[in-house]
Amino acid sequence: MNAAVQAGNVGETLVFWICAFFSVLGALGLIVSRKAVHSALWMALVMINLAILFVANSAPFLGMAQIVVYTGAVMMLFLFVLMMVGVDSSDSLIETIKGQRVAGILLGIGMGLLLVFGLGSALTNSTSVGLDAANGVDKGNVQGIAHLIFTDYLIPFEVTSALLITAALGAMVLAHRERWIPRLTQMQLSRARFAGSGHPGNLPNPGIYARHNAVDTPALLPDGSTTDLSIPGPLVARGGIRPVDHAEVDEVAAITDGGQS
Amino acid sequence: MNGTVALSAADLQQVTPATGIFTLIALLIALPLAGAAILLLGGRRTNRWGPYLGVLTVTGSAVLAIVMLVKLMSLPTGSRSIGQNLYQWVFAGSFKVNFAFQLDQLSIVFVLLITIVGTLIHIYSLGYMAHDVDRRKFFGYLNLFVAAMLILVLAGNYLLLYVGWEGVGLASYLLIGFWQYKPAAAAAAKKAFVINRVGDVGLSLAIMVMFVTFGTVNYSDVFGSASHASQGTLTAIGLLLLLAACGKSAQFPLQSWLLDAMEGPTPVSALIHAATMVTAGVYLIVRSNAIFDRAPWAAGMVIAIGIITMFMGAIIGSAKDDIKKSLAGSTMSQIGYMITAAGLGPIGYVFAIFHLLTHGVFKAGLFLGAGSVMHGMKDNVNMRMYGALRKVMVVTFITFGACYLSIIGIPPFSGFWSKDDIIHAAFERGTLIGVAGVLVAGITGFYMTRMVAMTFFGKARWEDDAHPHESPKVMTIPLVILGVGAVVLGMALLFWGNIKTWLEPVTGLTEAPTVIPDWAIMTISLACVLVGAAIAFVMYARRSVPTTAPRGSWLTRAAREELYGNEVNNTLVVRPSYYASRVLNWFDARAIDGFVNGLGGFTGAAGTRLRRMQTGFARSYALSMVGGAVLVILALVLVRL
Amino acid sequence: MNPIMASAPALFTIRSVDYRAISPVLIILAVALVSVFVEAFVGRSARRPVQLVLVFGAFLATFIDLITLHATRLVTAAGSVAVDGPALVMQGAIILLAALAAMLMAERMVDPSGDPFAARASSLPGSVDEAEFSARGYFQTEVWPLLLFSVAGMMLFVSANDLLLMFVALEVMSLPIYLMAGMARRRRLLSQEASLKYFLLGAFASAFFLYGMALTFGFAGSVNLGSIADAVSAKPSQSGLLLLAVAMLSIGLLFKVAAVPFHQWTPDAYQGAPTAVTALMATTVKIAAFGALMRVLYVAFGGIRWDWTPMLWIVAILTMVVGSVIAVTQSDIKRMLAYSSVAQAGFILVGVIAVSGKGLASVLFYVIAYGFATIGAFAVVSVVRDASGEATHLSKWAGLGKKSPVTGAVLSLLMLSFAGIPLTSGFIGKFAVFSAAIANGATWLVIVAVIASVVSAFFYARVIVLMFFSEPTEATASVVVPSAFTTIVIAAGATVTVVVGIAPQPLLDLVNNAGLFLR
Numbered sequence A: 001m002n003a004a005v006q007a008g009n010v011g012e013t014l015v016f017w018i019c020a021f022f023s024v025l026g027a028l029g030l031i032v033s034r035k036a037v038h039s040a041l042w043m044a045l046v047m048i049n050l051a052i053l054f055v056a057n058s059a060p061f062l063g064m065a066q067i068v069v070y071t072g073a074v075m076m077l078f079l080f081v082l083m084m085v086g087v088d089s090s091d092s093l094i095e096t097i098k099g100q101r102v103a104g105i106l107l108g109i110g111m112g113l114l115l116v117f118g119l120g121s122a123l124t125n126s127t128s129v130g131l132d133a134a135n136g137v138d139k140g141n142v143q144g145i146a147h148l149i150f151t152d153y154l155i156p157f158e159v160t161s162a163l164l165i166t167a168a169l170g171a172m173v174l175a176h177r178e179r180w181i182p183r184l185t186q187m188q189l190s191r192a193r194f195a196g197s198g199h200p201g202n203l204p205n206p207g208i209y210a211r212h213n214a215v216d217t218p219a220l221l222p223d224g225s226t227t228d229l230s231i232p233g234p235l236v237a238r239g240g241i242r243p244v245d246h247a248e249v250d251e252v253a254a255i256t257d258g259g260q261s
Numbered sequence B: 001m002n003g004t005v006a007l008s009a010a011d012l013q014q015v016t017p018a019t020g021i022f023t024l025i026a027l028l029i030a031l032p033l034a035g036a037a038i039l040l041l042g043g044r045r046t047n048r049w050g051p052y053l054g055v056l057t058v059t060g061s062a063v064l065a066i067v068m069l070v071k072l073m074s075l076p077t078g079s080r081s082i083g084q085n086l087y088q089w090v091f092a093g094s095f096k097v098n099f100a101f102q103l104d105q106l107s108i109v110f111v112l113l114i115t116i117v118g119t120l121i122h123i124y125s126l127g128y129m130a131h132d133v134d135r136r137k138f139f140g141y142l143n144l145f146v147a148a149m150l151i152l153v154l155a156g157n158y159l160l161l162y163v164g165w166e167g168v169g170l171a172s173y174l175l176i177g178f179w180q181y182k183p184a185a186a187a188a189a190k191k192a193f194v195i196n197r198v199g200d201v202g203l204s205l206a207i208m209v210m211f212v213t214f215g216t217v218n219y220s221d222v223f224g225s226a227s228h229a230s231q232g233t234l235t236a237i238g239l240l241l242l243l244a245a246c247g248k249s250a251q252f253p254l255q256s257w258l259l260d261a262m263e264g265p266t267p268v269s270a271l272i273h274a275a276t277m278v279t280a281g282v283y284l285i286v287r288s289n290a291i292f293d294r295a296p297w298a299a300g301m302v303i304a305i306g307i308i309t310m311f312m313g314a315i316i317g318s319a320k321d322d323i324k325k326s327l328a329g330s331t332m333s334q335i336g337y338m339i340t341a342a343g344l345g346p347i348g349y350v351f352a353i354f355h356l357l358t359h360g361v362f363k364a365g366l367f368l369g370a371g372s373v374m375h376g377m378k379d380n381v382n383m384r385m386y387g388a389l390r391k392v393m394v395v396t397f398i399t400f401g402a403c404y405l406s407i408i409g410i411p412p413f414s415g416f417w418s419k420d421d422i423i424h425a426a427f428e429r430g431t432l433i434g435v436a437g438v439l440v441a442g443i444t445g446f447y448m449t450r451m452v453a454m455t456f457f458g459k460a461r462w463e464d465d466a467h468p469h470e471s472p473k474v475m476t477i478p479l480v481i482l483g484v485g486a487v488v489l490g491m492a493l494l495f496w497g498n499i500k501t502w503l504e505p506v507t508g509l510t511e512a513p514t515v516i517p518d519w520a521i522m523t524i525s526l527a528c529v530l531v532g533a534a535i536a537f538v539m540y541a542r543r544s545v546p547t548t549a550p551r552g553s554w555l556t557r558a559a560r561e562e563l564y565g566n567e568v569n570n571t572l573v574v575r576p577s578y579y580a581s582r583v584l585n586w587f588d589a590r591a592i593d594g595f596v597n598g599l600g601g602f603t604g605a606a607g608t609r610l611r612r613m614q615t616g617f618a619r620s621y622a623l624s625m626v627g628g629a630v631l632v633i634l635a636l637v638l639v640r641l
Numbered sequence C: 001m002n003p004i005m006a007s008a009p010a011l012f013t014i015r016s017v018d019y020r021a022i023s024p025v026l027i028i029l030a031v032a033l034v035s036v037f038v039e040a041f042v043g044r045s046a047r048r049p050v051q052l053v054l055v056f057g058a059f060l061a062t063f064i065d066l067i068t069l070h071a072t073r074l075v076t077a078a079g080s081v082a083v084d085g086p087a088l089v090m091q092g093a094i095i096l097l098a099a100l101a102a103m104l105m106a107e108r109m110v111d112p113s114g115d116p117f118a119a120r121a122s123s124l125p126g127s128v129d130e131a132e133f134s135a136r137g138y139f140q141t142e143v144w145p146l147l148l149f150s151v152a153g154m155m156l157f158v159s160a161n162d163l164l165l166m167f168v169a170l171e172v173m174s175l176p177i178y179l180m181a182g183m184a185r186r187r188r189l190l191s192q193e194a195s196l197k198y199f200l201l202g203a204f205a206s207a208f209f210l211y212g213m214a215l216t217f218g219f220a221g222s223v224n225l226g227s228i229a230d231a232v233s234a235k236p237s238q239s240g241l242l243l244l245a246v247a248m249l250s251i252g253l254l255f256k257v258a259a260v261p262f263h264q265w266t267p268d269a270y271q272g273a274p275t276a277v278t279a280l281m282a283t284t285v286k287i288a289a290f291g292a293l294m295r296v297l298y299v300a301f302g303g304i305r306w307d308w309t310p311m312l313w314i315v316a317i318l319t320m321v322v323g324s325v326i327a328v329t330q331s332d333i334k335r336m337l338a339y340s341s342v343a344q345a346g347f348i349l350v351g352v353i354a355v356s357g358k359g360l361a362s363v364l365f366y367v368i369a370y371g372f373a374t375i376g377a378f379a380v381v382s383v384v385r386d387a388s389g390e391a392t393h394l395s396k397w398a399g400l401g402k403k404s405p406v407t408g409a410v411l412s413l414l415m416l417s418f419a420g421i422p423l424t425s426g427f428i429g430k431f432a433v434f435s436a437a438i439a440n441g442a443t444w445l446v447i448v449a450v451i452a453s454v455v456s457a458f459f460y461a462r463v464i465v466l467m468f469f470s471e472p473t474e475a476t477a478s479v480v481v482p483s484a485f486t487t488i489v490i491a492a493g494a495t496v497t498v499v500v501g502i503a504p505q506p507l508l509d510l511v512n513n514a515g516l517f518l519r
Helices: A002-007 A009-032 A036-056 A060-085 A100-123 A131-135 A141-150 A154-175 A186-195 A233-238 A246-260 B020-041 B050-074 B105-128 B135-154 B158-176 B183-214 B219-228 B231-248 B256-263 B266-275 B277-287 B289-293 B296-319 B323-343 B349-376 B394-408 B414-429 B431-456 B473-496 B499-507 B518-542 B554-560 B562-585 B589-614 B617-640 C023-041 C044-068 C085-106 C128-135 C143-159 C163-181 C188-220 C225-234 C239-257 C265-272 C275-300 C302-328 C333-353 C357-383 C405-419 C425-439 C443-469 C484-502 C505-513
Strands: B082-092 B095-103 C074-076 C081-083 C384-386
Touching: A009 A036, A036 A060, A060 A141, A100 B617, A100 C188, A100 C239, A141 A154, A154 C023, A154 C143, A154 C163, A233 C128, B020 B050, B020 B082, B020 B095, B020 B135, B050 B105, B050 B135, B082 B158, B082 C505, B095 B105, B095 B135, B095 B158, B105 B135, B105 B266, B105 B277, B105 B349, B105 B473, B105 B499, B135 B158, B135 B266, B135 B277, B158 B183, B158 B231, B158 B256, B158 B266, B158 B277, B183 B219, B183 B231, B183 B256, B183 C425, B183 C443, B219 B289, B231 B277, B231 B289, B231 B296, B256 B266, B256 B323, B256 B562, B266 B277, B266 B323, B266 B349, B277 B289, B277 B323, B277 B349, B289 B296, B296 B323, B296 B431, B296 B554, B323 B349, B323 B414, B323 B431, B349 B394, B349 B414, B349 B473, B349 B499, B394 B414, B394 B431, B394 B473, B394 B518, B414 B431, B414 B473, B414 B518, B431 B518, B473 B499, B554 B562, B617 C188, B617 C239, B617 C302, C023 C044, C023 C143, C044 C085, C044 C143, C081 C085, C081 C143, C085 C143, C085 C275, C085 C357, C085 C484, C085 C505, C143 C163, C143 C275, C163 C188, C163 C239, C163 C275, C188 C225, C188 C239, C188 C265, C225 C275, C225 C302, C239 C275, C239 C302, C239 C333, C265 C275, C265 C333, C275 C302, C275 C333, C275 C357, C302 C333, C302 C443, C333 C357, C333 C425, C333 C443, C357 C384, C357 C405, C357 C425, C357 C484, C357 C505, C405 C425, C405 C443, C405 C484, C425 C443, C425 C484
Parallel strands: none
Antiparallel strands: B082 B095, C074 C081
């Protein structure tokens, strides 16, 4: 890679501008896309372009780590989660806070300008140190990083493990759900279903014959009354059942009666 | 006058360590403090005997103070400043503050005033508060006040003085709001607290500037090195101290709390808002004479403030029908005299303190007399409902009368000597200042005569169910003692106690010639007083007084509104801060949410919250962080430009 | 400049690490690991006692260790850890306050359902699951290892002499707190919301810090504070990069100290989090954040102090004024305390601006005094309850002082300390901070600060008035008699406040002898 840098700057410049364009595009797409999955994919684009830039800057290890860890592992995990939540779910983009969007755009532009000019003026006439120093005596990325990790940054490196343990512990605390009743076997389950006085078959789905089919809308029985069986248990426990507007039931009845006569 | 700055005596007088009886200086404070602790922490157990313990502790302090005075008088003039260091309080690098007391000629007179008048008022309160359920707490607060006030005047450095300063503020706050079930009392307490805090800003800044300039806040060290500081620094310290004095002593423009403070029980008005605490500002200025002597501009401001307040108080006092508020106006005005005298420099310090002492006694007498009248009139404070009380309340009338003659300055009553001295000193400084003093003396004659005439003379205008009667002995005996004090104290201090030479080592004393001869000044001011008194007597004793107040001239109306002090405060301070708070709150969505919370109950509100969170309230927080980031970057970059 | 050793051709030389000097952090981390294992292998009923022994044992051991280390002044581990006076003082304060916060976390008498933390943080609020777990008396013992990790992070944060270590420590400190903030037993939605907001905004702030770190590296070629300071004095040009770096790093740290306009998470997080965790956030995190802020600004960027002090002026003034003014209108005691902590952060920033040994010492004094008063105040808040849990709405505090005089008196004392009334620790703290600032010419700033402290006195007094000057109503909450844990915390807060107010000398000596930051 060092050879490429020395060979000439035209290629590198070209790579930079292409990757820069795509990573900025990706970043903007990440923000403006309506669906979370799209955002995740835009994010992947950013990551890949950054990886290319790293490689082009003679940091192949970092580039590869970027692709393997971020694009490969982290982004895939993101996507898994999004798939589980529901690919179709999208956030409302209607801004409810007055002035938020305008202020956000203005401040964002202001911040951007400050950074661009600040960094621009600072970096235009600075000389780069060169990679040989960074890669160290071993003339290699991996060796250089290893060197740093085990010498200068030994303590930060080791303390990072505390961070990882905390993260694992946190994930357990937030997501691990213990069973508080012993798991029933298939046989016990079917016994319970048929021996008890309960409903052996499928329970009615919510919203059957009703105006809405939202989960909290009880199904209507033929006589126009509702059945709470059609509502998921937790909702019943919380009392979150949408009451049925009997005017609507009557209206439906009137329509169907009218059709018959 | 500015050119002839007298070297402050504080530079000359060395502080000697305490020996013998003076090692008990801390006991002066410890007694009432222990009383307060026992009464306030002891709970109901102390209900029965608590009030008597409260009286005893203060009496003990008073006796001890008298013994110390006698001992102090036996010492040679130059060694009457006693220091007692309890322990080193703060010590950081070169900065040292001791928990140290200083007893000298100035503080001992204050200690005597506080403890003796305090004792009388404690005894009086036994009768006045006899039927109050929270009597024990009242005496606890009173003891607390006495302890804090003693710390204030006995402190050996400004930091400890600040401790007492805050302490009396706290006690005053608790006592004004003592009858908290009255909304007016609670509001008045709050107002006193807020306005006093403004004054406290001045004191704390002054202490910090002193510390930075002199590296110490000890009286002796600060005064000793005051001459090395620049004029600007000294002026700044002086003005900050003046701000503090204005807050505590209800001087313009921080005067408005005092009239409202009359919502407190009358003994409190007598002790705190007439005799002692409100004079702390005068003490502060006189104590800091070494600074004001070298900062003529600040001293000039002191005079200006004093004169303005002197007039304001007198005018308000002339228009109020509420006997206590009228007396409060009078207090403002009289403290205006003292502040003016203190601003005059070495020609006035002594007289400021002299007037402070006589005023402390006769004003306490007037307030207790007013309390006695109210006691007999079912707590009615409206003078238009009084009249002809001289026959039914003989002792009150006679003692009130003695105090009255004292305050308007009729020879040989106490007030005459002290006020005459101030007016005289004012003429020494400048004829205009003297004329102001004489004019206010005339108005004093008017409003005090108006008060006496409306209360004790004329026809009875009592409400139907009022049965005025003389107060019990426990109340009248303090009245008699204070009445006697109003008669003799001035002469005693002047001729027997020799107050001028007594205080001179602390405050310095110089005399200057006046344009108008002495006898003329005295005659003119007496004439003014008599004219004022005569007008009032004709208007309020000879003619009948309507039971509802007539509309009156614009001046009367303005005076009834306390010369619109509250309105000015509202417009300049309260409303802008209210709007500022509202504007700032706009960023805090939850402030409004709290309101919703109260209405909708917990579950509903929590749900609302969660929904709001999902729409992303955090993003507006993030936005403000970005705004902050831009601000921070700009601030950094612009500095370089 | 070049951090790489050039002498070792194939193998590298191990940098020497003075393990003795960093042993306090190591003890906490080691016990944290043991604590994680306890979670995994010890039976449910035995976990709590074992964890309590471990946690308090760790704090005790660490504190003793710190005392034996008190004279240590060195920089170790290739310059990444500075064990100096200020760091040791702050570590000691963090340990003590964390131990007190741990006592609040261990309290099981005030909430009728047991623990202050949710039975299972993973159960949905309001679900059958949650009800079952609560009914079965479950509680989450994972908070103990989390607490230990957080404390280890704080201790490293104040002694990190290297931006990279500082960043890692920042995250080690924050992550467990984000988690614990969301684990309240009651009002769980509010708690989870608080946690999420704190986390999101904290991540945002971390991004600023990280960006600042990158820019600093670009400027200095190193993330070591000492090397940065050398670079700052060596090349005063390239100002754009340097100033942006200072700005970004400051933003990250000002977020943690809750300075305006980076404060908005504070009221929400303080209100929502379990009170014990709020106490931890308001005291130890604040100490750690100020320690790190001062170390970065003083050590690395002390050479360009004239560039960043005006920025801090603006932030300090905004913080004091906005914090004090908004606090006046609050009707919830935890929110009020949150805004009060914002205002107090402004007062402390006044001391930071002094940029002197005196300023450093005064800030140390202030944060310690403030920490003890604050933890006492939150402990009092945790015992004032009604049927729905903690009664934080101020209307429920009316007349409390008449119902429970001792509780009322203690809280009044703490409020007076916050307001800076003499003979309390708060007064000495304010005096120290303000006089340090005046000594360095920031007179106008101190004038603003004193005015802001007057405004703040108003809302502190309002609580006292409410407790003692109003008649108790039916809505007035009652004071639950807590176990020894909370009692100790309240007593410690009140005692330190009074003792340091009356005899501040030992603490003043401690902070003055701490000396300056090493580099």
